[in-house]
Amino acid sequence: MAKYYQPEIETASREQILAWQNERLVKQVKHVWENVPYYRKKMEEKGVTPDDIKGVADLHKLPFLTKDDLREAYPYGLLGKLLSECVRIQSTSGTTGKRVVAFYTQHDVDLWEDCCARAIVAAGGTNEDVCQVSYGYGLFTGGPGLNGGSHKVGCLTLPMSSGNTDRQLQFMTDLGATIICCTPSYAAYLAESIHERSLQDQIKLKAGIFGAEAWSEEMRRDIEQKLNIKAYDIYGLTETSGPGVSFECEEQTGMHINEDHFIAEIIDPKTGEVLPEGEKGELVFTAITKEAFPLLRYRTRDICVLSRKPCSCGRTHVKMSKPMGRSDDMLIVKGVNVFPSQIETVLLEQGYPANYQIIVDRVNHSDTLEVMVEMTPENFSDTLGKITEMEKQLVAALKTMLGIYAKVKLVAPKTIARSEGKAVRIIDKRKI
């Protein structure tokens, strides 16, 4: 059984990896300078030209890109290729105000699928496997990414997409799926459904590749035990292609970043200073092989730690910890990015005060989102039906904005907790 998808790359010496990174970074900066006026302007403002970037050691001279830049440049401002050379877009999940659209050339899709294939092989995947991809297909990167990786490995691929648990379990049992790719919360849900229906004996799964949301070690053990599999984490974001930027190996002590495609830095989110290895800070990615959407120094807002300690799996690429938090106020709920500002926008549009509280919890391994809103004299009515009707409209408007269901809880004025005069907007009760 092959242990690596691309052994010469995945186990290359550190010198070799650095040599690739140096060469590709120099080339990528030139590509961006010549083809992405938005970033070129940023470089000019910082007084940097491609001549200043001779290798990874000069990376810190380049300006950062943030989600705000992506929004400002929407849709084509960061495009590095002609549209006629692009073959695909993917987009972040259901977030109207902050949608990110990423472009891919065929070459980009190929490399992305390679990354996903590495993750599948690291989880023990071979062409003998039946790989059930239960991430959403469509604009979301999860389904298409793992689907492509599964093809490259040669697995029999079941493009299930998300939802419809009955059908998921039918295919899983009838076709003997051995690998499942989905969000960890859906995996936990599937595990419970399997137990409820006493299907354990008919399940042939050996591994699961779970990403797109935060999950704890406790949840991992629970899923592993219930499904009798080994559960692997996978990380990525639409801005940098999708899942497969990094992935876990059998050691399960962090995710190997595909350093031949991405240079990772950890910075102090306040000052932007690059931090030494081993320190906790914000993860920044520079995509050095992407053509259509070549983001340099993209701030992920994910807080984590990098480690170059040799790994028992033989891979030499740097490992990142699970994200430990965010340097902005973005929440990831059910794999969907939620910004408090989006909720605020909806509340104001619907005539509610901007005084609210967001409560995120995890019940039976599934995220729940609740928005506490204060009742106002204008929205109040002596008739309960009118209040519940308004509540329904608010729930619908939140669903449209966020792409997920949020429970609305109407409360009396001044009941939303304030600390030092400032309202506490987010309460995240999930133990991750």
Add this chain to the structure above:
Amino acid sequence: MSVHQISVFLENRAGQLAEITGVLAEHNIDLRAISIAETADYGVLRMIVDDAARATNILLEKEYILSMTPVVAVAVPDVPGGLAPVLATLAEGNIDIEYMYSLFTHVDGKAYMVFRIGEEEKFKSLLASHGLKTAEAEDLGIK
């Protein structure tokens, strides 16, 4: 003068009702009727009190969310079947009741029901045509 109901927004948590009735007690406001409509998370408390304007000011000062709603009070004989003719009238006129509840007040063997009706005028004239009486605030000894 017609009868005014005070409607107050209530969260479903222990002690909410005790708080509000406590405030009213403190100011010597007399409750004449009380009714609650609720969902899992919140409710609407509806009250008829002896002095609606004063009670409203006190509750507003305490920052309760409330509204004043005119309602129709109807005197019904406090005997079995007393309410039936009133409801028959509503059915006959094809008039919807939004909600109804009873007053504590009894005068001369009559009980009083409070109705919240969209088509109030139609309701009143139908009642009159059937010889049924609506009660005004002064009939109930309130203002």
